[in-house]
Amino acid sequence: DAGITQSPRHKVTETGTPVTLRCHQTENHRYMYWYRQDPGHGLRLIHYSYGVKDTDKGEVSDGYSVSRSKTEDFLLTLESATSSQTSVYFCAISESPRAGGETQYFGPGTRLLVL
């Protein structure tokens, strides 16, 4: 299994509070991704990173920001959590998607409940 951890694994928070989720990898992969998974929507890409300090938006980026100051860590921040951000969040990594390394490897997920 790819070395990917997510923390925390579970979190309950209140509307309006900031929340940061962490993804940590030990594979030295260049690309990292944040998804959310909701019933009826499958997986939706929030943001991704293609290198240290290099990030781009996905299809559902509103209300989320990310940072990547080291290869191994990718942080997802909800600046002011809302109930619509209650979801399961997955981190994924890959090598070089445009050079044959497009397979993504997923972390175990973080369950976030916003009350």
Next chain:
Amino acid sequence: GNSVTQMEGPVTLSEEAFLTINCTYTATGYPSLFWYVQYPGEGLQLLLKATKADDKGSNKGFEATYRKETTSFHLEKGSVQVSDSAVYFCALSGNTDKLIFGTGTRLQVFP
């Protein structure tokens, strides 16, 4: 743009039954195709992949063949087990940094 369509679930089968989960895609060029599996409470795991037309990916008794003429990548297994109960996602990788996922198909296998 690129997209993936997979059959609605849940698919409910008895143990040892034959499984097919349909997946079709729309893409420009020659995408790679994937099946991922998600067991309850876990993240997605790569089940199999195929990178060019007519390739067959296989793993754990599951198979899928990359059919360019029908733009399909159907997942099959000859004899399912209760332990195969999970959600299965079809995905494609075009010439971008991202994977495009289908919405997932839940498989329930009963003894």
